[in-house]
Amino acid sequence: MSAQTRLVQDFAVPQIEFALVSKKYQRLIIDNLNFAVAKGEFLSIIGPSGCGKSTVLKLISGLATATSGSILVDGMTPENARETISFIFQDPTLLPWRTVRANAVLGLELERMPKEKREIRVDSLLELVGLSHMSRAYPRELSGGMKMRLSIARALVTGPRLLLMDEPFAALDEMTRDRMNEELLRLRDELKWTVAFVTHSVSEAVFLSTRILVLAPSPGRIHADLPVNLPNPRTAELRATLEFEQTVTAVSRILRGARSA
Numbered sequence: 689m690s691a692q693t694r695l696v697q698d699f700a701v702p703q704i705e706f707a708l709v710s711k712k713y714q715r716l717i718i719d720n721l722n723f724a725v726a727k728g729e730f731l732s733i734i735g736p737s738g739c740g741k742s743t744v745l746k747l748i749s750g751l752a753t754a755t756s757g758s759i760l761v762d763g764m765t766p767e768n769a770r771e772t773i774s775f776i777f778q779d780p781t782l783l784p785w786r787t788v789r790a791n792a793v794l795g796l797e798l799e800r801m802p803k804e805k806r807e808i809r810v811d812s813l814l815e816l817v818g819l820s821h822m823s824r825a826y827p828r829e830l831s832g833g834m835k836m837r838l839s840i841a842r843a844l845v846t847g848p849r850l851l852l853m854d855e856p857f858a859a860l861d862e863m864t865r866d867r868m869n870e871e872l873l874r875l876r877d878e879l880k881w882t883v884a885f886v887t888h889s890v891s892e893a894v895f896l897s898t899r900i901l902v903l904a905p906s907p908g909r910i911h912a913d914l915p916v917n918l919p920n921p922r923t924a925e926l927r928a929t930l931e932f933e934q935t936v937t938a939v940s941r942i943l944r945g946a947r948s949a
Contacts, residue, residue, distance in 0.1 A: 701727075701762060701763045702724040702725060702726055702727070702760070703725050703726060703727045703728075703729070703761065703762055703849070703850055703882040704723075704724065704725040704731075704748055704759075704760070704761055704850070704882075704884065705723075705724045705725075705758075705759070705760040705761075706721045706722060706723050706724070706747075706757065706758075706759055707722060707757055707758045707759075708720050708721075708722060708756065708757040708758070709721045709722075709747065709754045709756070709757035709758070709759055710754065710755050710756045710757055710907075711740070711743055711747060711752065711754055711755050712755045715907075716907040717740045717743050717907055717908060718739075718740040718743055718744065718903075718907055718908035718909065719907040719908065719909050720757070720909065721744070721757070721908070721909065721910060722910070723901060723910065723913065725882060725884065725899075726882075727849075727882055728880065728882055729882055729883075729898050729899055730873075730876065730882075730883045730885065730896055730897050730898045730899070731882075731883065731884050731885065731897065731898070731899050731900075731901060732885045732886075732887055732892075732893035732896060732897040732899075732900045732901070733745075733884065733885070733886050733887075733900075733901045733903065734886075734887060734888065734890065734893050734900060734901070734902055734903070734939075734943060735902055735903030735904065735905065735908065735911070735943070735946055736903075736904075736905045736943075736946060736947050737888075737905075738905050738906065738908075739903040739904060739905040739906075739908040739946075740903060740905075740907065740908025741854075741886040741903060741908070742854050742886055743908070744884075744886075744903075744908075745775070745852045745854050745884060745886060747759055747766065748761060748766060748773070748850075748852060748884060749766060749770070749773055749775050749852055750765075750766030750767045750769070750770055750773075751775075761773065761850065762849065762850070769850075771846075772848055772849045772850055773848055773849075773850045773851075773852060774843035774844065774846065774848035774850075774851055774852070775843070775852045775853075775854070776839055776840060776843050776851065776852070776853045776854070776856045777839075777854050777856070778854060778855045778856060778858050778859060779859075780827075780835040780836055780838065780839035781839070782827040782835060782838060782839065782842075783827075784826065784827050784828060785826075786826075787823065787824050787825060787826055788814070788819055788822050788823050788824070788825050788826075788827075788830070788838055789810060789814065789823040789824065791827070791838055791842055792810050792813060792814060792819075792838060792841045792842050792845055793806050793810045793845065794842060795842060795843075795845050795846045796809065796810070796845055796846065799846065809845060810845060813841045813844055813845055814841060816841070816875065816878070817837040817838070817840060817841045817871070817875070818837065818871075819834065819837055819838060819841065822834065831864075832859065832860050832861075832864060833860060833864040833867065833868055836856060836857065836860065836868060837868075837871065839856070840856075840872070840875070844875070844879065848881060849881055849882065850881060850882050850883075850884070851881050851882070851883045851884075852883075852884050853883060853884070853885045853886065854886045855886055855887055855888065856868075856885075857869070857887075857892070858887070858888070865889075865892070866924065866927070869892060869895055869896055870922070870923070870924060872896065873896065873921065873922050877921065883896075885897070890936055890939050890940045890943060891927070891936050893939065894916055894918070894932065894935050894936050894939055895922055895926065895927065895932070896922070897916045898915070898916055899913070899914065899915050899916060900912075900913075900914045900916060900939060901913055901914075902914065902939075902942055902943055902946050903946065904946040904947075904949035905946070905947070911942070911945070911946040911949050912942050912946070914939060914942065916935065918931060918932065918935065
């Protein structure tokens with residue numbers, strides 16, 4: 689088999705695949721989810737509170753196991769795919785006693801990467817997220833946006849193919865949040881990972897995504913699977929266009945329907 693054939697076959701394998709997946713704790717949280725995410729997609733997951741959005745990310749990451757059904761990540765079980773996944777939470781969870789640089793390099797230290805290689809990779813990532821000038825600062829000296837950029841750098845330092853993001857910008861003010869959305873897409877364009885992103889903001893989901901999964905609650909199930917056919921690259925100017933406003937309005941209407949589904 690040629691290298692080109694292997695590359696084509698690898699790309700044909702979905703990055704994420706759910707087949708009749710259900711999850712139950714004391715009650716049924718999600719019920720019979722069926723969907724696949726292609727490599728390179730940016731999938732946002734929205735829905736009313738309690739519909740299982742965060743549970744879906746935990747199942748993908750292997751932090752939780754499905755009660756029934758099957759989950760594959762890049763053709764592997766979530767447990768076997770963990771080295772290809774990074775998870776970013778709403779709270780940056782930075783170590784306050786470590787500098788920006790020391791926080792960013794943590795994953796590579798745990799992997800026991802040689803120091804010289806660690807330094808080269810961290811230098812590159814801090815430059816990429818715009819924090820090179822703050823490398824010796826501590827988390828208490830950073831703004832909310834800087835803390836989140838550092839959290840993203842720490843997640844990217846191990847070279848993931850799949851990025852899971854659970855409302856990472858929810859605590860930021862609107863202007864900072866918009867700027868972080870633009871930064872995230874810039875990074876994705878450069879590093880080419882797949883993203884599964886949970887948010888309560890329809891406008892954020894529309895701006896970021898190639899596709900939006902709308903979940904209905906009690907138990908969580910797919911209400912709608914929507915492509916987002918807005919032009920790329922997505923810039924700040926897009927938010928002022930009629931096409932963007934119409935897409936946000938249409939998705940908002942579908943989300944309201946999910947609440948009563």
